[in-house]
Amino acid sequence: MSEVEVHYWQASDGVSLAYRAMGEEDGSPVILVHGLFSDGLTNWIKFGHAAMLVEAGFRVLMPDLRAHGLSDAPHDPEAYPDGILGRDLCEMVEMLGLEQGGYDLGGFSLGSRTTVQAVGAGLEPRRAILSGMGLEGLTGWDRRQQFFIEAIDHFDEVKRGDPHFMAVSFMKTMGVDRVAARHLLPSFTDAKSQWLEAFTMPTAVICGTEDQDNGSAPALADALPHGEYMPIPGTHMSSVTHKDLGQALVRFLTAA
Template sequence: MPSFHNGAVEIAYLDEGEGDPIVLVHGFASSKNVNWVYPTWVSELRKDGHRVIALDNRGHGDSAKLYDPAQYAIAEMAADVLALMDHLEIPRADVMGYSLGGRIAGHIALTSPQRMRSAIFGGIGMAMIEGGGPGENVALALEAPSLDDVTDPVGRTFRAFADQTRSDRLALAACMRGSRGLMSREDAGRITVPVLIAVGTTDEVAGSASALGALIPGAEVLEIPNRDHMRAVGDKVYKAGVIDFLSRRA
């Protein structure tokens, strides 16, 4: 996989296909492969005529592992995305993020709208504003000596996933602690790029998609039927909705 450096931080990425560029930003404890390649997002977006770029966020996948929570602030992680676009000489792109990736896409939409044709927030609704979901319980679970030492059910889920993907658990714990910054309601109302919010109807992590959509001018909401936070990622309704949205945005 190719990589580049944003300052001292090495970021791994993929760049495939031709056409309008779309940048994919994965969720916490995931990777470009787990979030986008294996669920066939990359191949389906390529078939639809897009150039697909996806990165491993710092601390994840094949990118550099960092252990200071301050290095995982949303602004720092968003800067990696923009630096990748600069590296590839892409002035403007659609950006789709899932969960934590949605928070990162939201930051770019707010602070660098000139770099975005549209923003797609997958697996993130009002949690972008109000928080909730995984927190210190997950960080502690990642730092525990073994899965057997974790009693918190949410912590056990993330610890088991991190073990399965052979992730750097201490880097993920630092990321969990550093990336909890929230967007204000006022800032959400200042987003001007076209936005699609896609959340599973049984997702207990993301928060309300419709409530976030009501705050962002002109935002569209896509409900992914009978899917929770983990199972919505590769859902065919999600994919069809995104491809339709991309065909209609300016």
């Protein structure tokens, strides 16, 4: 497997953020953003997706969002203003010196939400990927947010069989800082119609056939100017573990 580099940089508010990189420096850059409570290592490297992209000639850049992975998880609520993850992503693109149209950008679940926010704020990737996401997940965040807040607030009471069990188990596995995570959750906002309209580039909506966690992926593809629905096997949690995700990424990003 290609060597995994770890880099650190500082956001405009002083928070230290990390990203992992794989592939040659002169490879075609693609930024992939992980899902909620995960990190770049778990989402993109562990199951071989980044390695597939490196083999196809890409340089894969995988940020750890604030309050996740190797990045800082401040406990100050002021560190989590509305739209902070999209702002961090825009600043990362600027820090890396990537030109508009000169890189690809995408994410899984929360990473898709962050991608939509950043494109809505002006990023213009060559191609975009929204995986683990449906239309309702972008336009109905309040219900989804409440679910995760309840999981955090009742963290020590949740038992096997409870609706929040899988979320709590994943937080335990990932060592999530619950104070920081709870501050972060309200910083997300529903996608504005103009954000979706900003996806003038080819956009893949890659989602597990059993994944309804964030609503309808086909409906999201239909709502985008140039959306393409690409089904893969699995649920919201299991689809990340299938090689089909990496294969779909390579197929889409290398298409003529």
